[in-house]
Amino acid sequence: MGYFDLYRAALMQVEIQKLAFEKDDVKMNLRHAVELMDSVQVYGPTGKAARDKYAPIKLVCFPEYFLQGELFFHKSGFGPSVRELNRKGVHVQVPGEETDKLAEKAVELDAYVNGVVLEYDPEWGDDLVFNTSFILDPNGKVILKYRKLIPALHFETAASPHDLLDEYFKKYGKGKTLLEVMFPVVETDIGKLGAIICMDGHFPECYRALGVQGAEVVMRHGFMASMIDPPNNIWEIQNRDAAWANSYYVCAANIGVGRDVPYPRGITGGDSMIVDFNGNILARAPHPSETIVVGTISISALRKRRLDPGRNFIAQLRNEVFREIYSESIYPPNLYLNPENRVQLIPNLYKRSVAHLGVIEKLLQKKVYLKP
Numbered sequence: 558m559g560y561f562d563l564y565r566a567a568l569m570q571v572e573i574q575k576l577a578f579e580k581d582d583v584k585m586n587l588r589h590a591v592e593l594m595d596s597v598q599v600y601g602p603t604g605k606a607a608r609d610k611y612a613p614i615k616l617v618c619f620p621e622y623f624l625q626g627e628l629f630f631h632k633s634g635f636g637p638s639v640r641e642l643n644r645k646g647v648h649v650q651v652p653g654e655e656t657d658k659l660a661e662k663a664v665e666l667d668a669y670v671n672g673v674v675l676e677y678d679p680e681w682g683d684d685l686v687f688n689t690s691f692i693l694d695p696n697g698k699v700i701l702k703y704r705k706l707i708p709a710l711h712f713e714t715a716a717s718p719h720d721l722l723d724e725y726f727k728k729y730g731k732g733k734t735l736l737e738v739m740f741p742v743v744e745t746d747i748g749k750l751g752a753i754i755c756m757d758g759h760f761p762e763c764y765r766a767l768g769v770q771g772a773e774v775v776m777r778h779g780f781m782a783s784m785i786d787p788p789n790n791i792w793e794i795q796n797r798d799a800a801w802a803n804s805y806y807v808c809a810a811n812i813g814v815g816r817d818v819p820y821p822r823g824i825t826g827g828d829s830m831i832v833d834f835n836g837n838i839l840a841r842a843p844h845p846s847e848t849i850v851v852g853t854i855s856i857s858a859l860r861k862r863r864l865d866p867g868r869n870f871i872a873q874l875r876n877e878v879f880r881e882i883y884s885e886s887i888y889p890p891n892l893y894l895n896p897e898n899r900v901q902l903i904p905n906l907y908k909r910s911v912a913h914l915g916v917i918e919k920l921l922q923k924k925v926y927l928k929p
Contacts, residue, residue: 560746562857564615566774567597568810568829568840571619572847576626576818578637580646586624587655590672593849594662600851603666612853615747617663619672620810620829621688621755621779624655626818627825639714639903640684648677648686652699660697667695669747671808673754673778675715676704680728684899688715690752690776692743701743705754706763710909713756720893740766748773748856755779758795761802768803768871773859775799777809782826782845785811792828793838801836802870804863806854813847834859888916 574589575582597603597614607613625647642648649655651674663670669692676689688705708715718725718739730738740763742751751772757763758777767775777796784791792809800807809832812825827845830838831852840852863869888911892898902909911917920926 560748560856561613561615563612563853563855564747565601565612565851565853566616566618566806566808566831567600567614568618568808568831568842568850569593569620569623570811570813570827570829570842570846570848570850571623572813573622573626573815573818576815577624577647578642582626583624583647583649583655586626587658590619590623591658591662594659594666594670596849597666597851600849603668605667607667614666614668614851616669616671616774616808616854617666618776618778618808618810619670620812620825621673622675622812623672624649625675626815627812627820639686642675643677643683643686646677648675650678651676651689651691651702656691656693656699657697660693663693663695664697669694669745669750671750671752671776671810681716681721682899684903685716685893686714687718688713688754690754690778692750692752692776694745700745701741701750701752703741703752703754705757706739707756707760709756710911711906714903716893716903719888719890722890724891724894736766736770740770742767742770742772748854748859750774750776752776752778758792758799761799764799764803768805769874772803772805773856774806774808774854775803777807778811780811780826780828782824785826785828792826793830796830796832797836797838800832800834804834804869804871805859806834807832810850813842814845834862887920889914 575585577583601614602610603614659670671692673690676687690703691699692701694700704718706717706719708717726735726738742749749772751767753763755778780792796807796809810829811827813827814822823845828843829850830841833839840850842848842850907913921928
């Protein structure tokens, strides 16, 4: 496969126009997102005519919730139910009319477009929603769909594929490994692409799952100001360590601010950044205002770097030892295959917590943890 040796990625640190309780709210945010895509041409060449120019823009990334807004109230039980938001079309389908609009711009810009949405998939019932990262290719086709493996139990009502594990793998796993189903990587002419979302970043296994499959550019989305701002800097630490430990680029897009929202406008913190395979920040917006962050990606330099045995950490994995860490199940799979569990757990953040499920108590009983 031919590939672009050098290109630019554009991270859209958007201002959310409206917290989406109705379909029209989603449409408002979508219009704003599409309008912003016209601005990327200020930062570099776009379109098929730009193929031979220096570092054309070939990747455009939108953050988590860019269409629906940061749905604190939905998730905390103060807003409409998951079923109601699905039926209203606030939770969108992928592919669907929203991705179709973005696909038109992908074709126009001759670029890949990535975004994260709350997704309704009728095949799994109208009482479930997934937090989904998608990638559109320059022909407007959805070529990757990653559903967040580890939703924030204290915060989200989204289901994980792990909550449906057996049926999920049966449905999508023909000819694939479980890792390929849960953490898809797609080979393109701008490199091998993968994605994780927000809470996933607290688990190095999620980054490594993409690294062992050879991902070269990883989209990572979301976080709140409390974990972005100094002195915590957790967002930066995770992004840089993931890039360094797995030898790939990390394109980390985050929401800037919210306009018509019932919470602090800058609570999401911004700080969108592009990190190279050496863990260096190439481009950054260290503030929560709306902007576009653009950085240059060299796939050939990355591929040469991976030939250095001293700094290819994937090639040094001692799996015989590490495998024992994961020999026993900890957080239970298949929770949402039982319809009664959906009714009980989805609206109740406490019941969905690891405390209610007894996971922490089991670790205490095994003396992995000690009581205070």
